[in-house]
């Protein structure tokens with residue numbers, strides 16, 4: 096049996112159940128990838144990865160759902176997947192909405208009961224946007240208030256399970272042939288977050304948490320959840336309108352307003368982190384819009400991570416270690432990040448990445464986030480890290496790393512598009528100047544209690 100067909104079998108064997116047939120195309124694309132990677136490695140056969148990656152993208156284009164979100168997160172972890180694939184996957188957009196009106200009516204009746212339509216003045220028959228696990232319909236409540244209703248597709252529980260299984264296999268195949276990264280913890284983290292995402296009542300709690308944490312900032316708008324019209328599978332909230340960031344950039348050449356947007360994005364992401372130990376793990380372009388005054392509308396609270404307070408201390412400690420060139424402190428910092436027994440070599444490699452991420456915070460001057468302005472944010476550094484990791488035998492990134500990194504890279508790329516010129520050092524120091532782990536811990540407990548969340 097050829098290696099190719101064996102891998103095919105390996106993939107098919109892991110899949111049971113009818114709905115998994117939708118994976119057939121992806122499976123063969125991934126199976127092909129694994130085989131070709133193996134060929135490249137052991138037989139020196141050069142594969143046209145770019146061609147293959149775009150085949151994979153074509154296959155994935157027919158899918159919607161969790162795997163797509165996962166792909167976008169993975170795009171920010173150096174070496175989690177081959178770069179050509181990441182390139183393709185990072186361009187994936189959720190598919191066009193697929194539940195037609197008849198189906199939507201049935202789903203809404205299931206969520207809110209026979210009289211569901213009487214709770215609304217109007218309810219758009221057409222979805223206005225696709226969500227990864229459902230679709231969003233605009234509506235109006237009986238007082239004419241504008242609403243957005245995120246309605247989940249049926250059977251997403253099993254789709255998520257299936258996607259996660261598929262992902263595990265993709266990881267293990269790639270790891271076996273080509274990767275310097277142990278993906279176990281990454282998979283665990285993505286699994287937990289995706290499972291949480293299935294329950295929209297959990298997202299409502301996350302949304303309440305964010306409303307609480309950002310309540311003092313009138314530059315940031317969040318939807319207001321409508322509890323009476325929400326269930327585990329339907330999230331009804333006030334509608335917030337604004338421009339897509341790329342449209343905003345195209346229309347606003349004034350550096351002042353672009354800097355303002357960058358600062359607001361920084362606050363929306365890092366006040367929750369440094370004051371409460373919470374990160375919004377999905378700074379995807381669809382998850383926020385820009386107000387005409389440069390304010391930010393923040394959406395999508397499905398992928399939120401709450402950290403142990405000492406992890407936040409570790410993040411600040413790593414900053415200090417890089418600033419002072421203090422190796423001992425770096426060891427401690429990486430330990431609090433969750434890297435097990437980091438060797439000197441490993442720390443050297445991790446520092447390449449950390450220096451890249453922290454660099455803008457280390458200089459007390461107005462600057463671009465990435466003065467080299469080269470291509471995708473961090474791509475070159477990621478490639479270097481990849482090479483170095485291979486030389487030293489790989490690394491097992493802790494699960495805490497996944498969304499922190501995703502947030503930093505996602506925001507970095509927004510700042511790059513904005514060409515924002517900011518003294519990041521000052522902004523950062525204003526935020527962490529009075530950092531105290533115990534105070535954060537108290538703040539975090541209070542905020543979570545207010546929003547009905549329990550820390551596990």
Ligand SMILES: Nc1ncnc2c1ncn2[C@@H]1O[C@H](COP(=O)(O)OP(=O)(O)O)[C@@H](O)[C@H]1O
Pocket residue numbers: 224225226227228229231243245318332333334335336381382394395396397
């Ligand atoms: N409150 C809202 N007001 C206006 N549009 C919204 C609102 N919530 C979501 N949307 C639109 O629906 C899309 C999908 O919602 P989102 O919560 O991001 O779903 P997912 O978690 O699947 O990514 C968003 O990208 C946005 O375009």
Ligand SMILES: [Mg+2]
Pocket residue numbers: 227379381382395
């Ligand atoms: Mg979203």
